[in-house]
Amino acid sequence: xxxxxxxxxxxxxxxxxASITCSGDKLGDKYAxxxxxxxxxxxxxxxxxxxxxxxxxxxxxxxxxxxxxxTLTISGTQAVDEADYYCQAWDATTVVFGGGTNLTVL
Amino acid sequence: QITLKxxxxxxxxxxxxxxxxxxxxxxxxxxxxxxxxxxxxxxxKAPEWLAIIYWNADQGYSPSLxxxxxxxxxxxxxxxVLIMNNMDPVDTATYYCAHxxxxxxxxxYWGQGTLVTVSS
Numbered sequence: 001x002x003x004x005x006x007x008x009x010x011x012x013x014x015x016x017x018a019s020i021t022c023s024g025d026k027l028g029d030k031y032a033x034x035x036x037x038x039x040x041x042x043x044x045x046x047x048x049x050x051x052x053x054x055x056x057x058x059x060x061x062x063x064x065x066x067x068x069x070x071t072l073t074i075s076g077t078q079a080v081d082e083a084d085y086y087c088q089a090w091d092a093t094t095v096v097f098g099g100g101t102n103l104t105v106l
Numbered sequence: 107q108i109t110l111k112x113x114x115x116x117x118x119x120x121x122x123x124x125x126x127x128x129x130x131x132x133x134x135x136x137x138x139x140x141x142x143x144x145x146x147x148x149x150x151k152a153p154e155w156l157a158i159i160y161w162n163a164d165q166g167y168s169p170s171l172x173x174x175x176x177x178x179x180x181x182x183x184x185x186x187v188l189i190m191n192n193m194d195p196v197d198t199a200t201y202y203c204a205h206x207x208x209x210x211x212x213x214x215y216w217g218q219g220t221l222v223t224v225s226s
Contacts, residue, residue, distance in 0.1 A: 001169065033212035035153075042202060042219055043153060048212035086152055090211055093166045095143070095155035 002091035004098035011104045018074040020101045022087030025068060032070035034063060035086045043086065047072060079105050108132035110142070110203050110217035117223050118193050124222060128186040128203030135181050137161055141206045142186040143213060144177065146199040153202070159186055160208065195224045 004024045012018035022032060032050050035043035045054050047063035050070065060075045070089075074081055082105045087098040114126035126144070133140060143158040157177040158166045167175050176189040186203060200221045204213035 031211040035213075042216040043213075044216075045212045045214045048210050048214070052210075054214055088153075088212065094169060095145075095158070095166075097152050097154065100152045 006098040006101045009102045020072045022070040028066045030089045032065045034072045038083045108215040112217045112220040124190045126188045144188045146201045148199040
């Protein structure tokens, strides 16, 4: 079965750039999307089709996907961005999630 | 605006069958490209996709759970139902339904989730 691998945790200082990676075999040939989830809340889609932002998502969130790695980048990270982040892709007709990355802003 | 809400039992016993209902508004499951998926998230773990049903009645299931799952829709009631049989304590999780526009590949609207505990 297809697997997506994320680092368990990433730390960033306020105002700096955070990068969260998601690795999978030939992931660049698929569309990746990213979700943000804060404690006690439902996931929120922040990036879809590799690079697109849903309406209402701040411009500091951006994405890329090439080769075996998709990357979520948060520029000028704010304290409010502290959350768990999950990547997701489709493997044929199956939805696959990564294991998640806890982003700490300190 | 698009909203979804899950409903069903909060506690089921091992071997029992779980039936969850997703009631939605703000979109039609008859519209081309639209789908509603079910996902779950055990405490402290990543989301796991379970099943999906599309505007044209096509369905998809997680390969590892396919034998236990059934997804149906009632467009007149704006509802999607998930049935999972032979429940086990490892199935304890928050269960979500979510909207997807198939061409976008991401679940853009999620329900609030419902915690289902499997215990005798």
